[in-house]
Amino acid sequence: MKIAGIDLADDKFPQHVGIIMDGNGRWASERGYSRQRGHNAGMQALKDFLNLLEKTPVHIATLFCFSKENWKRSQDELDGLFQLLRQFYRSEFPTLKKRKVHVLHSGDYAGLPPDVVRIFETMQKETRDNKGKVLNLAMNYSGRDELMRAARRLLLQGGSPEDINEEVLAALLDHPELGDIDLVIRTSGEQRLSNFSLWQSAYAELYFTNIYWPDFSDKDFAEAILAYQGRERRFGAAGEPRESEMLRA
């Protein structure tokens, strides 16, 4: 398929994409706007991305909306972000339902405003039989926290040290059914995971772009997919020797 004029191989799309939507604040401050205006623009970029997602073979999108570390921000900014989630529920959820999207939440409910928790519960309940795309919203989420909560679940089930293996631990994550992330995209020029989906990203291809999230367009997504399609994924196995290595041998 073609996205924004870029040719992409239909059979080599990632199944599960994770996005660290970073740079709303810098996008705003470079324009002399409030941080909230940056987040509002970020919400528009998110809506545009969901429209694009619908047309691609990508099946699952995990979006980092709010991390455990984000509580350090001002109360005003926190209120604004939760307000955006409420708006998202009112304006976007009906469309997602029509599209048969399965909406999920990853992260810790503890600490979130009670009505925000109810919104996530409602979105999950009302879409749980949907067989379309999967939209996993990570809110009050961090990768280490998810692993810690998985370990707690194991202990609460009466697990003992010899019960632990990768499969057991993976099954106790927030949404084990989603499996690994194939491609992580981070916007705004930062080149780190910042505690995003640590377990699920163990073998993910990482793609960093300098574009701020509010400016992230179909073309930027197409460029990320193009880069992914050019990568060789080996999952720890030996690859085909490169020409330079054959010359040395």
Ligand code: FPP
């Ligand atoms: C990072 O930019 C972005 C966030 C912490 C929030 C992401 C939120 C959205 C994309 C809007 C959609 C929101 C919801 C709730 C669905 P930053 O503020 O860290 O930017 P900076 O690093 O430039 O300051």
